[in-house]
């Protein structure tokens with residue numbers, strides 16, 4: 001069993017970060033969180049977790065946290081995540097995702113932090129020529145969001161070669177669902193993700209769900225994605241931490257998905273099934289920049305870590321997303 005170092009989770013008040021905090025705690029890892037609460041929520045972090053409100057680029061603050069909490073590893077979720085916004089305002093993304101990651105990595109090196117886990121994305125692949133997509137598929141992002149993340153992957157590769165730090169970049173496919181115990185979930189205001197939107201519609205928070213494009217080169221003409229339950233994704237982060245500690249010379253670049261695709265219509269059918277409702281679907285034109293299909297080849301993560309997904313089931317993902325959406329209604333009043 002590796003030493004119980006303390007893990008600094010950046011963006012731990014956000015959607016995926018708050019699940020990682022719970023997964024780490026459940027596995028017995030001491031945790032601290034830094035978050036500037038731009039899109040996150042203070043209440044999403046348990047009271048007994050050390051919480052620092054501030055920016056990852058505030059080097060004095062990060063140095064203080066590393067010192068005070070004896071940080072041995074960083075899980076870096078903090079960032080800006082809206083693809084169309086990155087097209088309109090690329091400098092925001094190159095600042096918050098690339099420049100500020102550079103600053104955080106520098107703080108990690110200066111603070112002698114030995115392990116770094118980074119939230120990367122399938123958006124670094126752009127529109128791949130192959131399906132499923134493996135890690136050696138050329139990374140050709142088609143938007144500033146994907147490019148801003150790819151730049152950070154490159155920084156980590158170079159820094160780990162020059163300094164005593166190893167890293168794991170996890171390239172998430174489509175993250176969805178919520179903590180099965182209902183402790184946290186996706187609370188993002190104005191979210192654009194399909195499953196979040198569909199459960200909002202099921203609860204009457206929206207009138208309808210738009211289906212963006214019906215003429216894709218897919219079996220039913222709508223976009224196909226590989227949806228991964230956020231609980232299983234958080235578990236993969238804990239395994240990544242343990243792998244980095246066990247083998248300090250080894251880095252990992254790994255896709256996170258189940259290797260199974262579902263179309264937009266299949267997702268909406270699942271929501272109908274789970275809720276016993278019929279969502280109002282509005283067929284619309286394609287959304288700019290959407291690939292037909294994005295499915296992960298997940299054989300590398302299955303080989304590298306003892307990862308055993310528990311919720312690789314679309315109906316389970318929808319059930320948990322729906323339960324959280326209900327609870328969120330109560331929290332928000």
Ligand SMILES: NC(=O)c1ccc[n+]([C@@H]2O[C@H](COP(=O)([O-])OP(=O)(O)OC[C@H]3O[C@@H](n4cnc5c(N)ncnc54)[C@H](O)[C@@H]3O)[C@@H](O)[C@H]2O)c1
Nearest residue numbers: 011013014015016036037038039040055056078079119175
């Ligand atoms: N949601 C997805 O489907 C998805 C897919 C691939 C990758 N990712 C990546 O996962 C990470 C988490 O995404 P999420 O969906 O949980 O988003 P989120 O917006 O819910 O979480 C991001 C958190 O980071 C905080 N933050 C942002 N900039 C910060 C800064 N400069 N300093 C300190 N805190 C800051 C926000 O307040 C928020 O709590 C992101 O890096 C994102 O790019 C998400």
Ligand SMILES: O=c1ccn([C@@H]2O[C@H](COP(=O)(O)OP(=O)(O)O[C@H]3O[C@H](CO)[C@H](O)[C@H](O)[C@H]3O)[C@@H](O)[C@H]2O)c(=O)[nH]1
Nearest residue numbers: 121122123173174192193194197210211212223264287290
């Ligand atoms: O209201 C909606 C929302 C989405 N879609 C469709 O549903 C699919 C999934 O769209 P999402 O917006 O849920 O997710 P994306 O695949 O666009 O992108 C997500 O996954 C990417 C990686 O694959 C990036 O990480 C990105 O940050 C994250 O939002 C796409 O075919 C999209 O066109 C609709 O039809 N209607």
